Amino acid sequence: MNNFNFYSPTYFIFGKGRENEAGKYVKRFGGTKVLLHFGGSSAIKSGLLDRVKNSLNGEDISFVELGGVMPNPRSGLVYKGIDICKKESIDFVLAVGGGSVIDSAKAIAAGALYEGDFWDFYTGKKVEKALPVATILTIAAAGSEGSSSTVITHENGMLKRSAEGNALRPVFSILNPELTFTLPAYQTACGITDMMAHVLERYFTNTQEVEITDRLCEGILLTIIKEAPVAISEPTSYGAHANIMWAGMVAHNDICGVGREQDWATHQMEHELSALYDVAHGAGLAVMFPAWMKFVMNHDVMRFAQFAVRVWGCEMDFQHPETTAKEGIAKFEQFLISIGMPVRFAELGAKAEDIPTLVKNMRLGNHTVGSFVKLTEKDVTEIYKLAV
Ligand code: NZQ
Ligand code: ZN
Numbered sequence: 001m002n003n004f005n006f007y008s009p010t011y012f013i014f015g016k017g018r019e020n021e022a023g024k025y026v027k028r029f030g031g032t033k034v035l036l037h038f039g040g041s042s043a044i045k046s047g048l049l050d051r052v053k054n055s056l057n058g059e060d061i062s063f064v065e066l067g068g069v070m071p072n073p074r075s076g077l078v079y080k081g082i083d084i085c086k087k088e089s090i091d092f093v094l095a096v097g098g099g100s101v102i103d104s105a106k107a108i109a110a111g112a113l114y115e116g117d118f119w120d121f122y123t124g125k126k127v128e129k130a131l132p133v134a135t136i137l138t139i140a141a142a143g144s145e146g147s148s149s150t151v152i153t154h155e156n157g158m159l160k161r162s163a164e165g166n167a168l169r170p171v172f173s174i175l176n177p178e179l180t181f182t183l184p185a186y187q188t189a190c191g192i193t194d195m196m197a198h199v200l201e202r203y204f205t206n207t208q209e210v211e212i213t214d215r216l217c218e219g220i221l222l223t224i225i226k227e228a229p230v231a232i233s234e235p236t237s238y239g240a241h242a243n244i245m246w247a248g249m250v251a252h253n254d255i256c257g258v259g260r261e262q263d264w265a266t267h268q269m270e271h272e273l274s275a276l277y278d279v280a281h282g283a284g285l286a287v288m289f290p291a292w293m294k295f296v297m298n299h300d301v302m303r304f305a306q307f308a309v310r311v312w313g314c315e316m317d318f319q320h321p322e323t324t325a326k327e328g329i330a331k332f333e334q335f336l337i338s339i340g341m342p343v344r345f346a347e348l349g350a351k352a353e354d355i356p357t358l359v360k361n362m363r364l365g366n367h368t369v370g371s372f373v374k375l376t377e378k379d380v381t382e383i384y385k386l387a388v
Contacts, residue, residue, distance in 0.1 A: 001210050001259040008253050010146050011172040014246070016238075018176050019136050022052050022094065023059035029132055029171045031092025034063040035085055037105045039097040040070065043138060046182050052096055052136060064088050069097060072274050072281070073104040075154045078118060081108035085131065095135045095170075099142025099151075099194075099281070102135050106150035106168045109133045122152055127165025135173040139183055140245040141191030141282060143198055143252025145173040153275055159361070160275035175249070177241040185232050189339040190282025192228045192244065195251040196221060197285040201264050202257035204296070204303060204372045214306075216256040221311045223247050228339055265370025266292045269380060272358040279348050286341035287348055290333040291387035296373040301325050345388045355384045 011029075013021060026034060034056065036049075043049045044067075056063050066081050084090065085108060093112075095105035109130040111118030121127050135145045144150065148169050153160040180188070203217040224247050230240035250256065269292070270284040297304050305321040308314040308328025317323045333343055342348050359381050368374035375383070 002207055002261070004258040006254065006258045007166050008146065008169065008255065009166075010170050010253070012146075012175060012249070013172060014175045016176060016178055018174050019048060019051055019179065020055050022134075022136060022174060023055035023057070023061055025172050025174070026056065026061055026092060026094060026134065027059045029092070029134065031061060031094070031132065031134075033088065033090050033092070034061055035081060035088075035090045035093045035105075035108065036063045036065045037069065037081065037093060037095045037097075037101055037108065038065075038067045039101045040068065042182060043096050046179070048136070048138065048179060049096060052094070063094070064090065069101045069104045071098075071100050072153050072160065072278055073100040073107075073151075075119065075152055075156070078104055078107040078111060078152060081105075082111035082118060085109075085112035091131060093131050093133045095133065096138070098137070098139035098191075099144045102133075102137075102142070102144040102170070103150040103152060105133050105135070106130065106144070107152050107163070110150075110163065110165070110168065119154055121163035121165075122154070122161040125163075127163055127167050130165070130167040132171045133168065135170045136179075137173060137175050137245070138179045139187065139191050140177075140180055140241070140248035141194045143195065143248050145170060145175065146249045146253035148254075151271070158275050160271040162271075173249075175245050177238055177245045180241050180245065181236045183235070185235070186340060187280070188232055188235075189228070189341055190280040191248065192224060192231070192339060193282035193286045193336060193341055195244075195248040196224055197266065197282075197289055198251040199256060200289060201267060202260065202262045203307065204263055204300075205260045206300070206372060207260035210260045213256050213258065213260055216250075218310045220247050220251055220256060225311070225335065232339055261371045263370045263372045265372075265375050265380075268362060268369050269358070269383065272361050273348065273350060275361065276354060276358060277349055279350075283342055283348060286336045286343055287345060287350070287387050288383070290329060290336070290343060291383050293329045293332070294386055295379065295383045297322070297325055297329065299373045304328055350387075352385070352388045355381060355388075358384055
């Protein structure tokens with residue numbers, strides 16, 4: 001196991017009706033003037049936004065509203081939010097929504113305390129300070145409610161990039177599984193795929209002697225595999241959605257990734273897909289992850305066999321471990337299909353002839369991406385082709 005620091009300061013408020021306590025917690029965490037940030041229409045239609053406003057009013061906390069965050073959130077609204085924060089002396093950002101709203105809120109919170117262009121953070125500058133951000137989560141997926149990262153697409157060039165910094169970890173996150181009951185099945189499945197991908201980016205590692213995090217990863221995956229079909233077929237089953245919601249958080253606050261090298265090549269390849277075609281992040285991952293696995297499997301057949309046996313219940317073929325390894329990948333792909341995910345380019349609306357553009361947009365040059373296997377531009381091209 002490698003040396004590590006682990007900082008996860010978020011205060012989690014989990015369960016039915018907990019969004020009605022938003023005002024109390026904003027006050028407790030020092031917010032006096034709030035930017036209330038939300039997405040398109042779901043939080044308005046469900047009445048959630050009104051409940052949150054009532055809660056803020058109940059504590060005499062003033063707020064300025066900024067809605068309209070799109071999936072794959074854009075830079076334009078971030079600039080607008082930063083401007084509002086500076087002009088209105090906002091001291092707290094409250095995100096009501098999914099990963100896109102939360103990521104937009106984090107970008108605004110960092111930009112509000114920065115004199116330069118907030119995009120600097122998405123091109124390599126570490127975020128050292130930000131206004132406090134809190135979240136009321138409406139979709140279990142990205143894990144941004146507990147993570148130190150944010151992903152934004154810049155409209156100039158449609159580049160989708162991420163920024164990092166512990167200052168971006170939410171001060172509190174309210175997780176009420178009932179808020180996810182209104183999600184379309186497809187969106188629930190996209191979220192489930194994303195959280196599985198967050199575990200897998202950590203699971204496939206070259207670091208040795210990491211049994212604790214291996215087992216945590218496997219436990220999260222087994223939970224998701226059990227609960228996902230219920231959550232999708234019974235949109236109001238509280239138990240399944242509660243387990244899925246917490247799985248999405250532990251999959252990405254890094255508790256299962258500390259002390260080990262992590263990969264993240266698949267996420268970067270997916271970000272190019274969602275930047276070019278504006279597809280849901282989870283759907284793009286469902287297409288890219290099996291392709292990546294097929295390409296890198298021979299690098300460590302025994303790790304893939306372990307994944308097959310411990311997560312998918314395959315029987316170990318000691319004579320031919322590669323057979324077991326392949327079986328695990330096939331079961332994973334079958335699972336994705338069973339929850340309604342696309343697994344090939346055409347199902348996403350992606351085109352083989354765009355592969356050179358996708359690769360070029362990654363701007364790898366002579367660099368590589370990933371750590372389990374360090375992928376060159378040529379490798380990435382092959383993986384995209386496997387996804388076709
Ligand atoms: O805008 P509204 O109307 O709310 O609709 C949203 C949106 O269309 C809808 N939705 C959300 N909650 C709902 C609901 N509809 C009905 N009922 C509800 N309760 O769902 C759609 C998708 O929302 P979005 O926030 O985009 O989904 P998700 O949470 O999957 O976030 C995806 C974004 O997160 C980034 C992705 O790249 C993508 O941009 N990621 C962020 C990470 C992070 N910050 O740590 C890590 C991830 O790897 C990921 O890259
Ligand atoms: Zn993701």
